[in-house]
Amino acid sequence: MPGLMQAAGPALRILGSGCHHPARRLPSSDFDTQLGLAPGTSEAATGVAWRGVADTGETASWMAARAAQAALSAAGIGGDALDAIVSTCAVMEQPIPCQAALVQRALGLGDSGIPAFDVNATCLGFLVALDLVAAGIASGRYRRVLVVASELPSRGLRADDPLTAPLFGDGAAALVLGAAAPGEDSALLAWRMETYADSADACRIRGGGTRIAPGDPTHRDIDPDVYRFEMDGPATFRLAGRRLPRLLERLLASAGVGLDAIDCVVPHQASGGGLDRIVRALRLPEARVVRILAEHGNQVAASLPHALHHAIVEGRLQRGQTCLLLGTGAGLSLAGAVLRY
Template sequence: MNPNFSRVLGTGSHLPARRVSNVQLVAQLAADGVETSDEWITERTGIQARYFAESGQSTSDLALPAAQAAIAAAGLAAEDLDLIIVATTTPDMVFPSTACLLQAKLGVAGCAAFDVQAVCSGFLYALSVADAMIRAGQARHALVVGAEVFSRLLDFKDRTTCVLFGDGAGAVVLGASDTPGILATALHADGAQAEVLCVPGTVQGGHVVGHPVVRMDGQAVFKLAVTALDKVAREVMERAQVAAGQIDWLIPHQANLRIMKGTAKKLGLPEERMIVTVHEHGNTSAASVPLALDGAIRSGRIQRGQKLLLEGVGGGFTWGAALLTY
């Protein structure tokens, strides 16, 4: 066999133990003098709950069980991996990469391991890189993880952002194949839009310099997201020569239910064919697409042979999509 494609062999996901409902979060914020309501959050975002990591949990801690589940679902062992990519905005430390730390926790060494930082588009970026490396013959089995402890970047006095995000991890294992799996990917960025969604802080001389929590222009993000997601979805459909009517499931980045519904409507896809987890997970950034993918596979909604359209948009400003046969 001379494989020219990559296929999804297995998926996995993991959430922290602490579930925080809107009602619980509203009570927490009220104690700090921040006013909001369950109704306000649900109406504007579709979010009803999210999960927060405990203070001692790191991104690699969440990534590990998700990775192990994906490896097991693929019928492989960690020793079979020759590539590990972690998409994250919240690495365990400045360096080494979270992927290297995850590799150690998996008990293996030697294979390439590195992080990708494209915020909420990160998993699509990492998936595309892994697909390209498998197609180029540089890897046969790639672990791709999206993992975040985004709650560490939140200002809990800013009700426009702190209600949106949650923590979690999702993973896929890609394998070399002589039959098409990932049919097309597309990635884009516009750095001129950096300020609409950012954490403009850094570490310098042992101190935090700048603003180390999320800043977002919600209206600007909404407008950019709906347009970008529609265009990139059509781009991968054209590349793969697949019509919208042939897509079995749309799995968008789980940021805001209104954005997700708007994307499905523009593509002419019924909402019943869209995987939705934002109500339960909130926006888990790079983890959101693989979390939704794994949940839909394990619930039996997604079946082998079906066509899936994955897409994401995030700070950078970045956006991307992948069209694949599961």
Template sequence: MQTEQAREVPVVAGLGSWLPPRVVRNEELAQRLDTSDEWIRTRTGIAERRIAGDGIATIRMAIEAGSRALRSASAQTVDALVLATSTPDQLCPASAPQVATGLGFNGIPAFDVNAVCSGFLYGLASGGGLISSGMAQRVLVIGADTFSTLINPDDRTTMPIFGDGAGAVVLRAGRPDELGALGPIDLHSDGDQAGLLFVPAGGAQQRVDGVPMEAGDYFLAMKGAETFYLAYSRMAESARTVLDRAGWTVADVDRFVGHQANARILYTVAKQLGVPEEKVAVNVDRVGNTVAASIPLALADSARDGTLRTGDRVLLSAFGAGLTWGAAVLRWPDLRVC
């Protein structure tokens, strides 16, 4: 049994990201939807997003991001793989074992975590738990979603919001005082509010009930106004919790990396917390809402552009369908993003 002095914690050791090559700009959507570039930008802050296709789906994107994270960490092997996704390539089986095999890790434990837009934080907690328990020394945590496949292409409300992509981190066992060591993680859910964001058709309940479904029932249904309020209030509440547990104040935060749902939510959360806008990581304008891939993609972009530096105190927070939400903190390590 590990003693308190010898207790190992999960440490971020590598970071990789990958986006599908197809870029869809607002002007393209405006050509076929009752919308405009100005309307989309004003309400979401999004100018363009990446859309998968041509044989590219969740497993392919996860393998691409995972391989880059491994290269970033100079890691040849991992002991386990956690895939955060709400869009597996098939309903059954889970996609994580195929991702592991695709990376050359056939035989390791690999499993999916579905917490939608909070999925990456749930994945960090799951992968970190394997390390803290002593079951693993190194874990690959991937967030990947092809959420565009769940969006009605004729819906001007949801179609501009979502994009596809994948981001991944390698966690290794290390000391609590190391840069990159994960601090407190706070996670929550509320199933009473599941109807705010959901896909009505395609699951077991529909099959059991045998209820005929319309074509549109296979796409995401969203109540935007109610979701907006809950998103910023829950994200801010969870962020305060982890800051308190870590012994940090808001002034200690160097970079706030929130789930990139839309720019208005990000800045509202920051305002609720008292985080200056210049400390808020924003890449939603270029990639849209990439669901479980959102936070690792934003981390990667911030590290590449120099706004996230070694030693920075980083606050993560997310909110998604389920409902699920949570937050985490860490001090940023010295690593090369791939």
């Protein structure tokens, strides 16, 4: 069976959360003008009205550090109290070193020795990190771990693509995770991930790695768009619609709860149409579904932790309540978690 964690999982607790919004905000109407579309077309197609766009000085690691500082403040601890720093970005600021190391330095902890490493599962990075950190905390290896996602998709989109250019937004989110203290019932009740790599080409960036490397003379005349994001939206949605219901059924069974016991649903903010289809296909309680897509766009790996942070600060998820985290990512992968906050 694909990756599965049984109920009564690790006593994991979210100690604090934070986010960073880029200084500049771009309306979808700008894309209508640039692409020669009728007013309102981009927003109708994507579900996004506004998104953040990072300025030159807002690097991924700098934005991550800002979100991390907010999460540490909410947790009431300093960075020197961390046992690990995990970055869950889909596209790093640079190939080497890992982005977590750059975040550590941006936090002023560059001489701390705190372990720092990346987890890359594209849009599902936070969910994968959640499972890994929970296991580390349960084993006693960690006490407090910073998980951060910081993305600048605006740097890797085709400006002439009406489906992706208006969809994505820059931003960062962070959470401090720790062990629940005696008497606290916070826990990761269940976790599940499935990957169907026959559809790996549905979401991809072909260039930039060792197969199509920048500067390689054998690729001198290659189309520069090979280094930009490509997505077959219909194929992705078809796979999600076919596979997610069964994944959700198994996930809830593992957690020992029914959908009616879920107080808050935090999905990956993929697109307006994608969110609508998932809500209908899975019969999710619409009033409990957290949506921040219209104001921020699809923030890739930062999407899920940002939406979770929003649910916490807005009071939509309160202590003792149960939250369903759910999403899809390149791979193609699907994943979910049931968390008692």
